[in-house]
Amino acid sequence: MAPQRDVAIVAFAQTDHRRAVPERNEVELIQPVIRQALDQVGATIADIGFTCSGSSDYLAGQAFSFVMTLDAVGAFPPIQESHVEMDGAWALYEAWLKIQAGHADTALVYGYSKASPGDLPRVLSRQLDPYYYGPLWPDSVALAGLQARAMIDAGLIDEAEMAAIAHRSREAARGNPHAQLRGSDPLDELLAAPYLSDPLRRHDCPPITDGGAAVVLAAGDRAREWSKRPAWIRGIDHRIDSHNLGARDLTVSPSASLAAAKAGVSEGKVDVAELHAPFTHQEKILATALGLGDSTVLNPSGGALAANPMMAAGLIRLGEVFRRIEDGEADRGVAHATSGHLLQQNFVAVLEGDPR
Amino acid sequence: MLEAPLVIEYPFNRTTGPVIGAFLTGLREQRVLGIRGVDGRVVCPPVEYDPQTSEPLTEMVEVGAEGTVTSWSRVTTPRDGQPLGGAHTLALIRLDGADTSMLHVVDGEVVTGDRVRIRWADEREGLITDIAAFEPVEGGV
Incomplete structure (x- = not known):
């Protein structure tokens, strides 16, 4: 979908990812990350128009677990918020829509999980x-x-x-x-x-990880105030393939290709791509589906093979591309997130910095 | 320290409907049903809507109890709830007469292209686990 308003990622923070963080609950895990992201732009939650999170009750082991985790944002002032039972990348999509619709100018997005308590x-x-x-x-x-x-x-x-x-x-x-x-x-x-x-x-295989991440979005001049070089979201899309694994050609990812086409991946050079490929072979499927060539640096962060916090590993891909654009290491990059088994659902965003 | 068990359960029943329900009822009778898609291909296990056009599908087609392995992965550390207690092969199996593959387990080591057949559970209740497992067909092509 092509944006109607210029919206950018302006801040990103993540946990130090570990196999298990038994000494902290989910609130204690994500609160410092949210604080860091807001501190990067000198904001408080009062400056945020919309808050959206991604997490899973199946991992937390209780219904409506995200409501408890809202303590990490603070009880006051009252906020507008929403939640997706998906990776935080999809929470970012909802926040982006909210800003596109003119219902907010800024957003806080976070995703987290502790996978360690279960198998x-x-x-x-x-x-x-x-x-x-x-x-x-x-x-x-x-x-x-x-x-x-x-x-x-x-x-x-x-x-x-x-x-x-x-x-x-x-x-x-x-x-x-x-x-x-x-x-x-x-x-x-x-x-x-x-x-x-x-x-x-x-x-x-990816490691099993406890961790989380947070991103701040802002529109227009607010984005320019909050970041020395905002990573503008030039295109963003997410698509899904059948859940019927036996009816799919598992060697390709039509939904990733379609999302990449709708997001406009091929409309410019791609300096860096962060692909959410939990398993090694999936990186090849995705790089092919997105049409990425040798001139693109793939997963300089190490990707999900180096840290795979469920419900956050996709959002982290967006953050890692943002950080490289803000630092001037890259001008235009692609972030991808997946959800479900065998790349069932795929999200693609194209991020770009202003000319230097 | 106080400890309490945490059991996550969803204590409701689902109605399986005319397509999935027919398939599951068929399993109880040791018959496997697929469904014909708009393009004529037989999808098994059957789906309610065409994978390409999303049109509702209705023509149930019986397929064979033998088939061909289309992909496989060896499971050496079985987990609770899996149909076989020990090492087994998770496989996609295209049953004879079907054009798509079914996910199930094979009791034994197989590779892509191998022939396998259904081993029925002794007591069947209209679940995918009425197929206890697949087993290799000796001398199969």
Whole structure:
């Protein structure tokens, strides 16, 4: 969808991602991140027109868990807020719509989860349809293995290329102080490791993470006041493929391609792309679907292979592209988020800085 | 420290409707039903609406109890609730007469292209788990 108002990301903060953060609840986890994001622009919650969060009751283990987490925003003054049972990238989409509609000029967006209390691959099986798939309790890693296998069978990738994606991502994460997995074993050691769920080895899979992230959006002149170089959202779209895995061609992502086309990815050069690809083979599917070439730096943060907080890893992709535009490392970038199994839902945004 | 169990449950019933309901009822009778899509392809398990055009679908078609593995992933650490207690293969299986694949488990090691057949549960109640598992067809092509 093409924007009617100029809206930009102007601030971004995230937790130091860890396998488990048992000493803090969700409020205590995300509150400092929200504070950091607001501090970056010198704002308080009174300056924010709309607040939107992304989280999951299945991970929190209670209904309407996001209401409790609103304590992290503060009880006063009263706010306009909403929530999505999705990654925070979709919360950002709702906030962007709210600003486009003229109902707000600024927004706070955050996403968070603690995956550590449960068995995440099992919990994620509850995203599947309850008749044909759910009763089989298929875990998320084995499901991803079906997709990797389909790609290998089709000759689109091999295990060495998958290991190279893992190696490149986690080596890149050495420069990311927030990442959970920084650095990789050498390629030959990766490929000598046993399968976790053939054809996937441990390095092909994302870490399990407790963490969160927050972003501030602002329109027009407010964005210019709040950031030395706002990352303007030039295009934004999200699309979905069938939940019927057996009826999909698992080697491609039509919904990511469509979202990329609607967001206008190909209408300019892409300096940097942060793709939310939890499994190594999915990076290749997405890079192909988005039409990204060798001139684009892929996942310089390390991506979801270096830290994968559920409900925040997509929002973090937006934040990582914003930070590179604000710092002048990139002029135009693409952020992608996914939700569901095997890249079922895909979100794409094109971010661009003003000419330097 | 006080501790209490946390059981998440959704204590309501769902009506499965004319398509999913027919499929599940068929399983109870050891028959597998698909549905014919607008383009003539047979979707199994059946869907209520055409995957391409979203038109409502109604023509149920019986498919075979044998099929071909179209993708697979080996599960060596089984989890609670999975149909087989031990190591197994999660697979997509295109049943004979169908044009799409069903997700289920195979009791054994198979690779893409292998032939498998349904092993029915002794007691069937109209659930996908009425198919206890698939098993490799010996000498299958």
